[in-house]
Structures are given as C-alpha cells and as structure tokens.
Amino acid sequence: MIARATDGSGNRDTLNRERVVRAAAELADERGIDSVTMRELGRRLGVEAASLYNHVTGKDDLLSGMADLAAAEIDLPSIDVDWKEAMRRRAVSAREAFGRHRWASGLMDSRKWSGPYSLYYADRVLGTLINAGFSPVIASWAFIGIDSYIYGFERQRSNLSMSEDVDTVEVAQETLAAIPQGALPSLAAVAMEYAEKPYDEAAAFEFGLDLILDSLERQLEADSATRR
C-alpha cells in the first residue's frame, strides 16, 4: 500500500542508512551537490526531512557517507604490481571516479580522512612505495604529492570551464576574440592552438602525472646506484 515499499528502486524493504546515502549520491549526480538538502532528499525518498534523522545523525554524516561511497570506487593498488603502474592506475581511476561524481572531490576536502577504510587505503599505497625501495618519509611525501596533484587537477576541471560537455574549441575561439590585439600574446598563442585542436583532458592529466612519477623513478634509480 505504501508507495515507497515498491517504487522504482526495486528495494522493497524499509529505509536504512545505505539507501539514504545512495539516494543522496544519485541526487547529487543528477542535480548537483547544492540540491542535496534534507527536505529535497526526503521528498525523493517519499518521507519527511525529519525522518532522515532516524538513519543518519545529521547532514554531516550524510555527506561523509557520500564521500565514502565515491572513495570506494577508486582502485586500491595491488601489492604485486610495479609501483609506478600501481600509482598510475590509482590516479587514473580516481580521476574517472571524480568524473562520474563531480561533487566527490569537493566533499573529500572538508571531511576528515581518518575512517578505517582510508587508513587501510593509505597503508596499501605507502606499502607499495616502501616495497619499491622508497624510505618511509619519502614514500609519505610521494603519496602526498601524487594525491595533491590528483585532487588539484579535479579542481581545475570545473575552474577553467573545461569540462567534458564543453566545446573547448569554441571556448578558445571566444577567448581569442576577447583578447585585444597585441595584449596577452602568450595566452593568445595557446588559445590559437586549442582553437584548432581541442583540449585533451586525459592527456593533460597523464602528462602532469608522469612528470611526478618519472622524477620519482629517477630518484629511486639514483638512490640504488649510490648504495651499490
């Protein structure tokens, strides 16, 4: 008799934390993180906003749950693979996850990074690097460096309005047209390139990623040569 019990989700039993969090993530995917309000989420679940507090301690808890959901989509490096390849896969899969859930990277900013899962995650990353021969401190710096790059790149995505659904050729042409003759020559030069060949986001991401990984590799080689 109750609509919620048999609605489209195919989930026939009552509300619980997981269903609430999942619905919030879907809402954010479809209409942006700002539209995730307790009232709107309640509406989506056929329930009053106040009822959500039976399954989630508050909005903060809800957002943490959403962040966990997205984090779980990022590949854990497997111990037995080459460290460079492992870091590469991790970075690429993170970028893909953030592409699917544009709200995720911003959410991980504010939320503390200390759940049991993220500790395990950190251990695996650090373990991969230490196994490869990096000292614990250098491994931690490398971890921080790679992650900084991953999250920072995601930030730029929305920033320069160079998301996938934007015609970068068009943006470049408009930028070019807006620049007064002779002013900003370097920016004009770049815009001229992109007016012909569109901006390849994945290529840009991997270019920067490889700058970091190549330097790390070189440092590892130099270090083992010294010890020999």
Place this chain on the structure above:
Amino acid sequence: MIARATDGSGNRDTLNRERVVRAAAELADERGIDSVTMRELGRRLGVEAASLYNHVTGKDDLLSGMADLAAAEIDLPSIDVDWKEAMRRRAVSAREAFGRHRWASGLMDSRKWSGPYSLYYADRVLGTLINAGFSPVIASWAFIGIDSYIYGFERQRSNLSMSEDVDTVEVAQETLAAIPQGALPSLAAVAMEYAEKPYDEAAAFEFGLDLILDSLERQLEADSATRR
C-alpha cells in the same frame, strides 16, 4: 557623531565595496569562512545586513572579491628570471598566501577564473614557459600541472589535520597507538618516523614541486638536444 565614521579602522569616510570585502576577509581570517554571513558582516561594520547590498551585488560577489584579494598576494613571475625559479617562487608564494588565508583556496575552487587580472596572470605564466622553450600546448599542460599541485597540496593540509598549529609528533604517536599490532605495517612505519621527527610541511611541498619542475627541465633539455 556616527561611530562607524571614526572607528578603529582609521577609515573615516563611508562604506564602499573595498571596505566591505576587506572586512569580510578579516572576518574569515579570524573566525573561518563559515562565519562570514551577511548579518555577521553587517554587525562588524556597524550596519544592517541589507545595507551591504548597496556595495556588493550579493554574497557571490562578496566571495569573488575575497578571492581576488587573496589572489593579488601571489607573486607574478617576472619575465626576466629563469623559468624554473619563477615557477618555484610563484608556487611558494601561493602556498604562503593560502597559509595566511585558509579560506582562499576553497573559494577559488568555486569561483570562475576569468577576470581580467587572472587572464593577465595566466599570460605571464605561459609567457615565461614559452620563452623558456616549451611549446604552447606543453606550456599550458605544465601550467595546469603546477597549479593542480599547488591547490591540491593546500587541500591536504586541512585534511590530514597536519596544519601548523598541530603537533604532528603527537598525531603520529596517537596514530601509532591506534593501529593494532601487525596491521597496517607501512602506515605504522611512517608514523614511527614522524613520532621522532615532526612532519615538515614546507619540505614536503617543495619535494613534490621539484618532482614536477625537474621533469619539466629534463624534458626541455631532451627536446633541445633533439633539435640540435
């Protein structure tokens, strides 16, 4: 006769956009970005919240002004200096500015990056790189890569609760104590290091920065060797 006209700021004339924005930045510095509400800001300026709309079109405009204020504190690379040193100074001064204004990096996330000042800024950075011998596309990728790292690193700061006012030795000891014997061995190894020698944030930042800059330099050298 009016208190506001002669108050501590030493600014005797009436309210204007600059004073409003500056007061908002100070409020954010002292009590966090969340405490910047129109009502609270009005209280600080001795005025009703509604009055602020005479000087600022809305809260969005206010936040943009704050972001501009912080951006102006980041060094523009001077054309005549070595590209690597220029990028280095830019990155270091950005990190310092974000340290003074913890709200700044998060604010630049959401705000579009297309004001006349930031276009000029981009031109200078790109110009420095192109002058050094990078192609326009590679220069833009390098620009994006370095900026991603800068902003991403700032993000991590708050994240791992490794800010300046936190005793990282203590955090490491607590982490170590919380890890069950034998579990998370790599994380434990890192924590053990930091329990003895505190985490050096500036060193970590420059380590990652140099990974990027060194790779760029190497690429430049290899490229010019090919052309010779």
Place this chain on the structure above:
DNA sequence: ACCTGAACACCGTTCAAGT
C-alpha cells in the same frame, strides 16, 4: 522502531520607507 507536523534559529535577499 520509525514517521509526522510543527516549531526554532538561522540563512540570503528584496523592498518600501525613511534621511
């Protein structure tokens, strides 16, 4: 055990009214 309805304190913003 879970949901509702109403309330509370707080937002950003608008607008007629004052000076």
Place this chain on the structure above:
DNA sequence: ACCTGAACACCGTTCAAGT
C-alpha cells in the same frame, strides 16, 4: 545616495505526538 525594518523563502535540526 545610503540605511533601516520587516518580510519572504529557504535551510538544518529538535521534539512531542502519533502508529
């Protein structure tokens, strides 16, 4: 030209009351 006071639509959250 700038400020006030009151209002509006919207938040997150609490809590007694229902079932």
